[in-house]
């Protein structure tokens with residue numbers, strides 16, 4: 001039931017590995033009026049995890065296991081209905097692409113709007129427009145209404161804007177699974193660069209290769225429970241052993 005602050009956890013930002021999020025036996029319930037015989041549905045039942053500054057944590061698990069809900073708890077968007085969450089006074093950004101995009105505005109105007117909706121100040125986002133323009137590789141299309149863009153172009157613009165926000169903890173929900181191979185390569189490189197600069201990352205993915213590439217630790221969530229956490233290869237191996245033993249239709 002508790003969501004409290006970790007005392008003094010940001011007093012020494014340079015100290016690698018300080019604890020910034022601690023969750024114990026967390027459960028999150030949603031109202032489930034449409035599910036017969038149940039008034040509440042526990043999207044998370046019992047999740048415990050510790051997140052330290054500078055870590056790159058990959059969250060794996062089957063569809064519906066509770067991964068996205070867990071990200072929202074880490075971000076502070078959803079509170080626990082049972083168990084406890086302690087967080088240092090950190091800024092978290094759930095990486096979402098195309099927030100606030102409006103089809104009739106140009107790429108440039110959408111970049112400003114979206115950046116502001118992601119929490120940036122107007123003057124900061126304006127200063128970063130050249131970097132956004134360059135990263136997105138949109139060329140002259142940057143000045144065109146985004147209704148003329150392909151999905152790939154929209155993603156490039158969305159990612160270029162989102163990358164300008166600099167949170168303490170970056171939370172990524174599958175976003176790298178979208179887009180073509182070239183975009184995935186480029187966005188992955190940008191994220192690795194961000195990580196080298198000490199940003200803490202929590203990354204939900206169904207792609208083993210991305211978890212291997214981007215994470216140094218993994219957490220396996222199954223039916224709302226944290227089943228295993230540890231080195232990426234160990235957790236992936238255990239997860240796949242169970243998947244192959246008892247495949248579940250997606």
Ligand SMILES: Nc1ncnc2c1ncn2[C@@H]1O[C@H](COP(=O)(O)OP(=O)(O)OP(=O)(O)O)[C@@H](O)[C@H]1O
Nearest residue numbers: 030031041043061062063064065066067068069070
């Ligand atoms: N706002 C909500 N209201 C009701 N149920 C919800 C809500 N959000 C999530 N759920 C349910 O909670 C469970 C966990 O959902 P969640 O999106 O966290 O799983 P996930 O592991 O991220 O799934 P996927 O891999 O398919 O994206 C699912 O059964 C989902 O239907």
